[in-house]
Amino acid sequence: MTENTAPKSFIHEIVENDLASGKYGGRVHTRFPPEPNGYLHIGHAKSVCLNFGLAQQYGGKTNLRFDDTNPTKEEQEYIDAIKEDVRWLGFEWDAELYASDYFDQLYDWAVVLINKGLAYVDDLSPDEIREYRGSLTQPGKNSPWRERSAAENLDLFERMKAGEFDEGSRVLRAKIDMASPIINLRDPVLYRILKASHPRTGDKWCIYPTYDWAHGQSDSIEGITHSICTLEFVNHRPLYEWCLKSLDIYAPQQIEFARLDLSHTVMSKRKLLRLVNEGHVSGWDDPRMPTLSGLRRRGVRPEALRAFAETIGVAKTNSTIDYALFEHTLRADLEPIAPRAMAVLRPLKVVIENLAADQTEWFEVDYYRHDETKEETRRVPLTREIYIEQDDFMAEPLPKYFRLAPGQEVRLMHACLITCTGFETDADGNVTEVRCTYDPATLGGAAPDGRKVKGTIHWVSASAGAQAAVRLYSPLLRTENDDPDAPDTDDFIAGLNPDSFETLTAVVEPALLQAAAGARFQFVRNGYFYADPVESKPGQPVFNRIVGLKDSWAKQQPK
RNA sequence: UGGGGCGUGGUGCAAUGGUAGCACAGCGGCCUUUGGAGCCGUUUAUCUUGGUUCGAAUCCAGGCGCCCCUGCCA
Numbered sequence: 001m002t003e004n005t006a007p008k009s010f011i012h013e014i015v016e017n018d019l020a021s022g023k024y025g026g027r028v029h030t031r032f033p034p035e036p037n038g039y040l041h042i043g044h045a046k047s048v049c050l051n052f053g054l055a056q057q058y059g060g061k062t063n064l065r066f067d068d069t070n071p072t073k074e075e076q077e078y079i080d081a082i083k084e085d086v087r088w089l090g091f092e093w094d095a096e097l098y099a100s101d102y103f104d105q106l107y108d109w110a111v112v113l114i115n116k117g118l119a120y121v122d123d124l125s126p127d128e129i130r131e132y133r134g135s136l137t138q139p140g141k142n143s144p145w146r147e148r149s150a151a152e153n154l155d156l157f158e159r160m161k162a163g164e165f166d167e168g169s170r171v172l173r174a175k176i177d178m179a180s181p182i183i184n185l186r187d188p189v190l191y192r193i194l195k196a197s198h199p200r201t202g203d204k205w206c207i208y209p210t211y212d213w214a215h216g217q218s219d220s221i222e223g224i225t226h227s228i229c230t231l232e233f234v235n236h237r238p239l240y241e242w243c244l245k246s247l248d249i250y251a252p253q254q255i256e257f258a259r260l261d262l263s264h265t266v267m268s269k270r271k272l273l274r275l276v277n278e279g280h281v282s283g284w285d286d287p288r289m290p291t292l293s294g295l296r297r298r299g300v301r302p303e304a305l306r307a308f309a310e311t312i313g314v315a316k317t318n319s320t321i322d323y324a325l326f327e328h329t330l331r332a333d334l335e336p337i338a339p340r341a342m343a344v345l346r347p348l349k350v351v352i353e354n355l356a357a358d359q360t361e362w363f364e365v366d367y368y369r370h371d372e373t374k375e376e377t378r379r380v381p382l383t384r385e386i387y388i389e390q391d392d393f394m395a396e397p398l399p400k401y402f403r404l405a406p407g408q409e410v411r412l413m414h415a416c417l418i419t420c421t422g423f424e425t426d427a428d429g430n431v432t433e434v435r436c437t438y439d440p441a442t443l444g445g446a447a448p449d450g451r452k453v454k455g456t457i458h459w460v461s462a463s464a465g466a467q468a469a470v471r472l473y474s475p476l477l478r479t480e481n482d483d484p485d486a487p488d489t490d491d492f493i494a495g496l497n498p499d500s501f502e503t504l505t506a507v508v509e510p511a512l513l514q515a516a517a518g519a520r521f522q523f524v525r526n527g528y529f530y531a532d533p534v535e536s537k538p539g540q541p542v543f544n545r546i547v548g549l550k551d552s553w554a555k556q557q558p559k
Numbered sequence: 560u561g562g563g564g565c566g567u568g569g570u571g572c573a574a575u576g577g578u579a580g581c582a583c584a585g586c587g588g589c590c591u592u593u594g595g596a597g598c599c600g601u602u603u604a605u606c607u608u609g610g611u612u613c614g615a616a617u618c619c620a621g622g623c624g625c626c627c628c629u630g631c632c633a
């Protein structure tokens with residue numbers, strides 16, 4: 001699935017160099033380390049593809065490791081969803097592991113640190129710790145508890161573990177340098193008291209390691225070679241290395257890359273959670289969500305996501321990917337594989353005056369006109385009354401409008417040429433019905449006399465077609481960007497696109513009623529659609545629009 | 560002078576001392592039984608100043624800009 005033509009990233013180069021130099025004995029071992037406190041989104045997909053992709057390309061392994069060090073935020077529901085999403089994306093891990101698997105070892109290592117005089121129990125309150133830390137420009141100052149003896153620290157740490165102290169009353173800190181310009185090195189907290197039950201370890205622990213104390217050692221235990229993470233962890237690398245060096249254990253290397261930012265959508269877990277909780281979307285799998293479950297529900301294929309990850313590349317520059325590139329990737333993925341069919345989203349009735357009411361013309365139409373290797377067809381009936389798109393008729397056509405208009409001739413795709421002879425309107429002047437005649441010599445759609453028709457429109461028989469619910473989805477945000485770190489004030493909610501979801505009752509050709517749940521089609525001239533796997537019923541599919549087709553006519557119209 | 564990361568067309572990604580290329584977007588054209596399939600062409604870029612060099616996006620120095628770091632979150 002991976003294009004070998006894709007340019008290699010700086011990370012690939014690092015891996016290749018390490019392979020060449022024999023740095024890890026020719027091994028490549030990565031890990032994907034999600035915190036189970038939310039659903040995976042397309043940004044995680046980039047990381048999943050990178051980590052698993054690297055292992056695949058260089059014959060290595062990848063662990064799925066849940067970073068479950070904070071029981072106050074993590075839930076089993078998320079663990080299950082994450083596993084499902086990674087598998088759906090197309091990857092299988094070599095081992096399913098948890099940072100919590102290492103809680104005993106991590107505790108023992110903390111004791112080692114204490115014995116080396118490199119960690120101490122601090123009685124300062126959270127507020128005091130913050131004060132003592134100093135600021136970006138001011139050095140911090142030592143805690144009065146910094147010089148406790150190893151014996152006293154050991155005793156206190158053990159009692160922390162035993163549950164003798166309240167949350168927030170004491171922490172275990174590394175003893176590094178309160179004046180370091182790297183704030184993470186100003187005696188970072190290694191353990192805090194959290195009297196919370198853990199999804200996996202239950203009530204065994206009431207002290208939990210912080211990310212900084214758990215991550216590098218977990219990597220070390222698993223023999224990870226390249227520990228890939230996002231840019232905001234660059235500042236943590238000195239601490240990552242300090243821990244491993246202080247313990248004198250195997251040290252992987254941490255490598256950072258820029259996380260994905262996509263325009264017109266929200267990417268922070270906090271905001272996604274808020275959208276769900278406040279009902280702005282129907283759930284984590286709402287097709288508008290950038291979550292993998294949302295994209296899956298919308299009909300996006302994992303192949304498209306993998307191709308997208310390949311396309312956007314990996315670098316250290318913060319950047320925002322244009323939503324249009326994502327949509328392009330979706331179309332490129334579906335274009336070759338999607339069978340074509342006709343569905344009229346916003347129906348307008350057309351009466352073909354010279355076709356008898358009891359007359360039906362049947363056409364055998366290719367599903368894959370774009371692909372000569374596939375020959376499946378279905379039968380499409382033409383009757384006196386049909387539906388076309390409202391947009392495909394104009395009572396007073398604009399210049400260069402090639403579709404139906406009084407006196408104008410168009411092709412009904414796959415069927416015949418029709419000429420508009422008139423139309424009817426309601427009291428408000430809305431067109432309610434269009435009248436046409438067809439040319440019997442053009443059955444099949446070609447004109448024997450060689451006459452050219454500029455417009456070809458799709459259509460569905462009114463009597464033989466069927467109604468089907470069709471839902472259109474557009475980007476969540478009206479604005480291009482959402483600052484991923486801005487507070488989720490009402491502004492973020494106010495910026496939501498009010499038209500991101502629209503349900504229509506479309507008229508679809510008879511064959512589409514047989515669409516299996518999960519089937520994908522291109523509705524000609526409209527876009528790619530997916531028979532919703534949850535709401536579709538036998539004989540009554542519900543379609544989600546995965547992505548629209550580009551529309552050069554709409555584009556050239558002044559707004 | 561807190562520390563760190565990063566600056567290439569509108570948006571992204573390449574080029575690793577030797578003609579700045581690719582994708583998306585845009586624009587123009589061809590073609591068309593998807594105006595929305597397909598094809599072709601094309602505008603636009605090395606943050607800045609200086610230095611090294613026959614030659615700099617690439618190396619060096621200064622400046623500027625953006626991002627990250629003051630959780631007992633990850």
